[in-house]
Amino acid sequence: MQENWDKSFEMVLVHEGGYVNDPRDPGGRTNLGVTQRAWEGYVGKPVDEAFMRKLTPETVKPFYKAMYWDKIKGDQLPNGVDYAAYDLAVNSGTGRAAKFLQTIAGVTADGILGPKSMGAIRECNSEQMVDALCDMRLDFLKRLPTFEAFGKGWSRRVAEVKDKASGMA
Helix, strand or coil, X not given: CHHHHHHXXXXXXXXXXXXXXXXXXXXXXXXXXXXXXXXXXXXXXXXXXXXXXXXXXXXXXXXXXXXXXXXXXXXXXXXXXXXXXXXXXXXHCHHHXXXXXXXXXXXXXXXXXXHHHHHHHHHCCHXXXXXXXXXXXXXXXXXXXXXHHHHHHHHHHHHHHHHHHHHHC
C-alpha cells in the first residue's frame, strides 16, 4: 500500500546497516544496503569508496523506491505483503520476490506482476501470504553457499520481517 512506503523503507534500513566491504559477500562494497555496482548502475557513472561511504538515507531513498518498491508494485500490494515482498526484493532481487508472490497466489511464476498476478495476490489472505513468503525466503536463503557466514543474521531478519509484516496484514 502506498501509505506503507516510508515505514517499509525505514524498516529495511534497520536491517541493511551502514558501510561494509566483507570479502565473503558477493555484493562487495555496500552502504545502507546499496552495493556499489547497483548504485553505479542507478546513477550511470562510476563512484569510489569515499562516495559510497557518504551515502545517506535521504540519498538512497529514491533508489530504493525506484529499484525495489516500484518494481514489486508495493503501492498495489496488500498491507504487510508489501513490506515482506519489498524486504525480500532488497535482499534477494525483485524477480525472485515477484515469482514467490506469484507461486503463493497460484499463477504462473514468470516474475512479471501484471493485472492477473496482482488480482490473484489481492485475493489471498494477507497473513497467510506473509507467512508463506517468509518461509519460501528462508528456504531459499538456507540453500545459498554463503548461508554459513550470513545465515544467523538472515534468519533473524526474516523472522523480524515476518513478525512486523504479519502485524501490518
